[in-house]
Amino acid sequence: MTIPNEISGSINNIRPMSQSANRLMNIVADPEYDCQDIIDVVAMDAVLTAKLLRMVNSVAFGLRVPIDTVARAVPYLGERMIVGVSLGLCASHLYNKPLTGYESEEGALWTHCLRAAIAAREIARYANDKTILDVTYTGGVMHDIGKSVISIYLEGSPRKIVQGADSGKFTDYIEGERQILGTDHCEVGAAVAAHWRLPASLTAVVRHHHEPGNSPQEHRALAYAVHLGEFVAMMGGTGTGADTLMYRIDENYKDYISISAKELELVVFNTGQEYEKIVSAMFDGQETAF
Amino acid sequence: MKTILLGVGDLGVTNKPGEELQAQSLGAGVAVIVADSRTGCIGMDHIALPDSTVSLRRAEEKPGYFADTGIAALLEAMKVFGSNISEGGMIVKLVGGANVMDPNSTFNIGRRNVQAVKEVLWKYGLGPVAEDVGGRVNRTVTVESITGKIRISAPGREAWEL
Numbered sequence: 333m334t335i336p337n338e339i340s341g342s343i344n345n346i347r348p349m350s351q352s353a354n355r356l357m358n359i360v361a362d363p364e365y366d367c368q369d370i371i372d373v374v375a376m377d378a379v380l381t382a383k384l385l386r387m388v389n390s391v392a393f394g395l396r397v398p399i400d401t402v403a404r405a406v407p408y409l410g411e412r413m414i415v416g417v418s419l420g421l422c423a424s425h426l427y428n429k430p431l432t433g434y435e436s437e438e439g440a441l442w443t444h445c446l447r448a449a450i451a452a453r454e455i456a457r458y459a460n461d462k463t464i465l466d467v468t469y470t471g472g473v474m475h476d477i478g479k480s481v482i483s484i485y486l487e488g489s490p491r492k493i494v495q496g497a498d499s500g501k502f503t504d505y506i507e508g509e510r511q512i513l514g515t516d517h518c519e520v521g522a523a524v525a526a527h528w529r530l531p532a533s534l535t536a537v538v539r540h541h542h543e544p545g546n547s548p549q550e551h552r553a554l555a556y557a558v559h560l561g562e563f564v565a566m567m568g569g570t571g572t573g574a575d576t577l578m579y580r581i582d583e584n585y586k587d588y589i590s591i592s593a594k595e596l597e598l599v600v601f602n603t604g605q606e607y608e609k610i611v612s613a614m615f616d617g618q619e620t621a622f
Numbered sequence: 623m624k625t626i627l628l629g630v631g632d633l634g635v636t637n638k639p640g641e642e643l644q645a646q647s648l649g650a651g652v653a654v655i656v657a658d659s660r661t662g663c664i665g666m667d668h669i670a671l672p673d674s675t676v677s678l679r680r681a682e683e684k685p686g687y688f689a690d691t692g693i694a695a696l697l698e699a700m701k702v703f704g705s706n707i708s709e710g711g712m713i714v715k716l717v718g719g720a721n722v723m724d725p726n727s728t729f730n731i732g733r734r735n736v737q738a739v740k741e742v743l744w745k746y747g748l749g750p751v752a753e754d755v756g757g758r759v760n761r762t763v764t765v766e767s768i769t770g771k772i773r774i775s776a777p778g779r780e781a782w783e784l
Contacts, residue, residue, distance in 0.1 A: 434777070434778075435777040435778055436777060490777070490778040491778050491779070493778070494778035494779060497758070560729075563722055563729060566649060566722075566760070567649045567650035567720070567722065567729070567731055567732070568630075568649050568650070568651075568670075569630075569646070569647030569648055569649030569651060569760055570647065570649075571647070571649075571760055571777075573777040573778065574777040574778025574779075575778075576647075576649075576760040576777065577649070577720050577722065577758040577759065577760055578758045580723065581722050581723065581724050581729055583724065583725045583726055585726075586726055591728060592728065593727065593728050593730075593731075593734070596728050596729065596731065597671050597672070597673065597676050597731065598676055600670070600671060600731065601670075601671060601676045601677055601680070604630060604670065605680075
């Protein structure tokens with residue numbers, strides 16, 4: 333597949349990620365990163381710092397003493413959430429716009445990616461390769477970014493794709509996107525990742541999260557963890573509209589992730605708990621997350 | 623119409639005309655709907671998982687979260703409104719339980735939720751008279767008080783009734 337010129341033009345017009353977001357992503361792409369590096373990047377960015385401190389001091393965290401530095405916020409928010417929220421903040425113009433081409437509302441892309449990120453991190457605990465643990469969260473945050481670009485080109489199409497998938501004309505929503513646009517949200521997302529110069533591991537996740545078996549071997553476990561994390565998010569009802577649950581699970585995940593049915597129920601539960609806490613903190617008294 | 627939203631693990635009961643209960647974006651979760659044909663009282667539980675052994679603490683705080691604790695709590699809540707299964711007239715319907723087609727069975731939580739709900743209902747001598755479950759559909763369900771009318775919607779589809 334090649335991305336049609338009109339869509340390529342939209343990708344080229346996306347503004348670059350902030351310097352802070354780029355530095356954070358490159359830090360967490362290294363499995364042996366130092367938490368202090370994250371603190372240093374956030375502390376240098378006044379907007380990020382203000383946002384994170386507002387979150388940690390929200391009612392959802394129930395702290396008796398206000399937190400006033402990024403370093404003190406880390407134990408409460410966790411490194412993952414700090415990175416995830418920072419990325420969301422830096423790309424809020426993409427995450428928060430309504431995906432009309434998927435019949436979903438403003439903010440749905442962000443809540444879906446957030447829940448998938450939490451779930452992917454939980455799933456990664458059962459991965460044979462434990463080095464993927466920290467980058468799975470960032471991969472989950474980024475995985476569906478392509479939808480923010482192609483949504484406008486899919487307007488008027490969701491019902492046709494859903495009908496096609498229900499009738500067996502399309503095996504899943506991806507195939508519908510390809511039939512209508514000649515590309516899909518994975519390929520377009522990978523182009524956005526390249527535009528932002530994301531690390532290779534994250535670009536691979538964005539490109540292959542629906543077909544993780546096609547991911548380069550060195551990023552395959554990561555792609556499977558995000559693939560399954562997205563299913564956990566959708567099973568919890570947090571999707572991006574008409575495409576929710578309309579995908580195929582790659583059964584070969586068992587070669588990379590060893591998880592039982594009971595363990596998956598624990599993943600679903602833990603994901604739901606953490607998701608509700610974060611969303612409650614992020615939307616505390618606000619119309620939108622960012 | 624006043625809509626009472628039931629989040630994940632919430633259960634609600636009403637017998638007031640002009641009120642309705644709604645559970646949004648069920649995903650693999652199941653809405654258990656019980657209508658008392660004698661009193662017009664309706665109850666609904668938004669169940670997330672089949673089994674409370676995942677978190678006994680959560681089951682204590684929010685019994686509606688799990689099938690094995692939620693249905694008992696729902697029937698108990700309906701007693702306050704004069705609805706008692708011993709007097710008959712209870713109509714049960716199920717909505718949700720979307721399923722992921724996993725040949726390894728691990729991810730089929732929607733199916734396991736529906737099965738767990740039915741097993742608990744059978745212990746009370748109850749069973750669903752109608753259900754709209756399974757498939758790759760992220761349903762939102764709304765139930766009207768008194769009439770017990772059930773509307774289901776999902777993005778990308780026309781709304782329908784059960």
